[in-house]
Amino acid sequence: MADIVARNVRKIYNPDKRYPVLAIDEVSLEVRENEFVAIVGPSGCGKSTLLYMVAGFLDLTAGEIKVNGKPVEAPGPDRGIVFQHFALFPWKTVLRNVTYGLEEQKIPKAEREKIARKHIDMVKLTGFEHHYPSQLSGGMKQRVAIARTLAFDPEVLLMDEPFGALDAQTRGVMQEELLSIWSKRKKTVLFVTHDVREAVYLADRVVIMTARPGRIKEIVDTKFAGYKSTEEVLESAAFAQKTHQIWKSVREEVDKAGPLDG
């Protein structure tokens, strides 16, 4: 169980070079234990950058990030990440990609095969265990990446547009699976998406970021209590209203970014 606290985080890429990029500025955010927080914002506003800093891949230029009370220093399997571009090992089969994290955690062979197969089944890829990534479609690779990260059961889940390459129907199935895992195994989730409906539907809170340099523009509560089913939530007036509000807010930022600032 873990919480994430970011304070006055700033990230400048290539600070000593000719073209430094201020990617993120003054970002402060608290994600409570077991909370599901989604981040939305225009392309290039620093969503991936923020995730990479929580994961421990990038140094901060200023500020601090604490996970579970401890400052982030290096990457570790307590914070599992699903990359925007999958990052599967091309020389390993689907099964070996999924067992990799379990092997690093010294889980016995029989046990890790069992866990891996369960997760491959969950992302509907049974039958493709022995395929290589080069033999899979984009959406299939993305599902392997999801299975791989969920398999080693990290306390914190960092997901960078994890359903971006999926068709609407598969996306729906994956969303349900993610929610059911999240409710069963209670994880803290930081979830980047371009799909505002998805953010509103999945998350407890949605963080809207400004155009680059990314700052936090506003945080919207999106917990819907008292509904009996998914359908009921999705069809409710409250859901439509929140979605519209967030969509408009993001749209403003996209317009601000303009074509030349890309």
Next chain:
Amino acid sequence: MAVSDTQAVAATGRSGGLAVPSPLVILKKYYSVLLLIIVWEVVARLNLVTPFLLPSVSSILKGVYKATLEADLIRDTALTTYRALLSFCVALVIAVPIGISMARIRVIHWFFDPIVSIGFPTPKISFLPIFILWFGLFDRPKIFLATLACTFPIVTATYLGTMGVDKYLLWSARNMGTSENSLLRKVIFPATLPQVLNGAQIAMPISIIVVIVSEMLMGGGGLGNYIMVAQRFADSVSVFAGLLVISVLGYLLQKILEKVRALVLHWHEETQHESK
């Protein structure tokens, strides 16, 4: 009949890199070489040039057969193969660690980078006189020289490959708990393998060239020496016989390397045969 034959050819042609192709397929692939041989044979038989300048293909094949019975061609072929392969393997063992560490360790890069940029374009065969001085006359100078020549393309390819390893692969391994020390074995090496093999495929013919040229220049047996001796005795059939063996040897070694590549990189996009 003709139609089903071509279909059969098409089917075997598509069945992938590791199956042994039928004679028909080989014929189809190399018909230009075959044509050349036929023209050669005709020209030689018509006595358009003297047999000394251009012996007929059939007499060359006979020459190869005769020389094989006398065992000296076999010995020289074995000697050249041994020298070329040994140099190639030693170069691989030396060059891959250098290439990887150049990409990973600053001091090593600082040390080797200028050496590689100056040494790569230098024709290594020009070191032969010095190598003879240092290492004597028989196997050692030839093997050392060919090793040196092979090292450069493999170092360069490995270095560039290692530099180009997708950072997200490294990140995702570290994310799953891989320690800094095992990244090399678990991620960097497999990810660099395609480029290492590129370098190896460039190095293999270089190895054969350097070995044969040094055999030509300094004797001590081998196919290069075989040709030079035959030429001295004005035995043009044997010269061409030697040439034939050299080109077959070069071709076979390159083919073997291609098969090894297809086996080792069975996971790679290039090995998936579904297209076309």
